Amino acid sequence: MNFEVKLSVHEILKNKHFGNAEVIAGKAGLYRLVRWVHVLEVTSIENLLSGNELILSTGIGCKGDKAAFKSLVKQSIDSDAAGLCIELGPYISDIPQEVIELANTHDFPLIAFHKKVRFIDITQEIHSLLIKKHYQILSDLEEYSNRLNQLLLSSNPQQKILQLLHEHLKMTVFYISNEGKVQVLSKKTSGEQEKIFQLLKDNKIPRHMNVAHQSVQALNQTFADLFIISEVDAITEFESLILDRSAIALAQSLLRELYIEEQRKAKEAEWVSCWLEGDSNNEQIHQYLSELEPNLKPNGCTVLLCKADNLEKVKSEFTYLKIYFRSIFEQRGIVLLSHLQKSKLVFILLNNWKTGDFKRRVQDGIECLKDSEFIKKQKFAQLEFSVGKFVHNLSHVKNSYHTAKETLNIREKMPNELSNYFYEDLYIFRLVLAAKEQGVLSEFISDYLGPVLMHDQHHNGELLKTLKVYLRYKGEKKATAEQLHIVRQTLYHRLEKLYELIGRDFMDPYKRQAIEVAISAYEYASASELQYEYAYISKSS
Structure with a gap:
């Protein structure tokens, strides 16, 4: 070294x-x-x-x-x-x-x-003098690390670590949290400190000012920035290592505080479960939230589901997982409450900012999670997200929870059709779900697609695929043939058969809409446990 x-x-x-x-x-x-x-x-x-x-x-x-x-x-x-x-x-x-x-x-x-x-x-x-000084530096660094370890075992270690760094290096120290909280240890006046802070904020460091920076990171997430500033000598590698050791100690202190806070909040799981089931009224919800987060003023909420195939294997790391999820969304003005259900993590996302860009912030948070090294290190076999309906009334969380489950269900069954995470982006599949709940989905599919399905089943045909592509390209025969990789004559033959089975008017607006819904419904049913039911209906028809 x-x-x-x-x-x-x-x-x-x-x-x-x-x-x-x-x-x-x-x-x-x-x-x-x-x-x-x-x-x-x-x-x-x-x-x-x-x-x-x-x-x-x-x-x-x-x-x-x-x-x-x-x-x-x-x-x-x-x-x-x-x-x-x-x-x-x-x-x-x-x-x-x-x-x-x-x-x-x-x-x-x-x-x-x-x-x-x-x-x-x-x-x-x-x-010889240089070598002695070199070994003295190693000794000093070891002694400094030991003092940091002792401080980590004391109360309020963060302030003590910053004080030790300031006294050891005789430099101005700035600690700036992600929330914007600033701690300064310096012999300079408050006016001079404010001026330096502005220079750091604007990244306009003058030449005479030597600055070293280290991020305070835990779980691959930056929680704060630590700076040392010298206006006399250049900052040496040894002083940079002292800074680095201090940042690691601060991260350990911060992680311990977050862990203790998560353990304290562990009782929230049972209460969140009751809330998700609709067993809590508005008064109870707001009273609980005020005790949990006194400064929280939720502006609506939604439910986020996260499903992982091997979640049980990392159950011991669940507290750290929650800390990581919470840190991601809190940076985006979203307070998170969690509940563990076998292979699913259930989160209530409480909006703490304006509602206009809430969806974008949730989307950003999910993408950040999926791309993060921390999540990748957990080695999840598969990670799936879904977001329920946004509700303004907190007592309607049950509805958001229900729609989040429906969204996850459809996304799992039809990954090629749905890439978005949100219930509101299910579009036509919301009608499919409603028809399923009312028990009319099978009849609807049979009424509009029964003859086509029967023909494909008996002749191993591709009329349904042809119909879907033809509708997608709004009746353009050339584009349809190219997409299906068939010649025009083959397409004309298939279209004549479709005319025979479902009528020449299937491109009329209302009938076309009904057929498109029926196609989406059939694909959903074919990807689910209902496929045998539809196969039976087709045969009996």
Whole structure:
């Protein structure tokens, strides 16, 4: 792990080997960080440095050539070296004024040894110091992590973690939750804090301000953003790791709070079950919700069903699953109440914003869930969603629950016909369901499609498919033939048979509508347990 150890040129000058050294130029840059000490005796060094090296040289490569020496200094500056130490002697007897001016212009430390020194002693000493600092950083990081673990076991750990981060790094700390709640730990005035917050919000960080950011994430969901801000030094990798450890600890604290809150709300399951069955009146519902969420003012609601084939296998993770679902929808102004039913999760979605875009927000939430890494890691064999009718009166949740089940039922049976999640998008299938409930669906199908079904059954024909495609393309014979992959003559033959079975007037508006409903009803019935009933009716006809 390559940490940016904070060892400056100024600190190195205090070393015993620099007792006879003199800073000739670039005194303003003495606090540059030194990552390594490097001995160079060549004049072309552009590709030899990575930055922040303190260069040691006798100047043998320059051999008294002032232009070559100036080029060496220029290349060092361009390579972002920390400084250049020159041993004055037979190769370079003094530092040219133009080189001093160049170094001062760029605040580049230029250091001269007036006596001969052993570079090997300097490199060994400084490298040992760098390694010691490196190990000290590892030790500090381990100690910091242990302190975080201790804070996680205390009460109100979030505030204590933020305080520890602020005190340890001596930097301004901003914690901004998804709900917009802002916590600041800083020695700056409230006015200065507000100005910094606005800069963060607008993403307009000035050059003099060094900012590091880390998301506070749990269950693959971001709950807050954590920032550290320095207006003095650049933020090192070590300080970034401290920030990262703090963000992880905050996420653990947050997840624990959410888990405890979900456990507290576990009693809601029984009450939600009664609500779904219509056993609660408006007064009871509002009283319960006010106790559960004091600031909640629901503006209508709907029921969301989520079906998973292997839900029983992840039942132990149900609390975390609820936390994840809740976080997704709360970001979209929807409060969620949950109930577990064997292979289904039942959620009452309480709208906390305006109703105009409620459907879009629910749709966004479902799509977010289906695409999320957290859900994918649960390895559900299949995940199906359906949304019931939106109701303004909370006591009518039973109706929304019933329609959500109907929607799920139809979506499962006819996945190729229905891609939308909402009951309101069932369209003609709502009539099919109504006819089924009234017990007239079989008769309706038989009245309008009976002869066609009988013919296909006895002759292994495709008249029903032809009829459906012909109606879909509004009687356009060319498009129908192309869709069915048959020649025109074959289509004409089939149409003559259809005329014979159901009449030449099947394209008349009202009859056509009835036939289209009957086709949808038959497909629904064929995909359900009712298919044998219709097969029997067709035979008896």
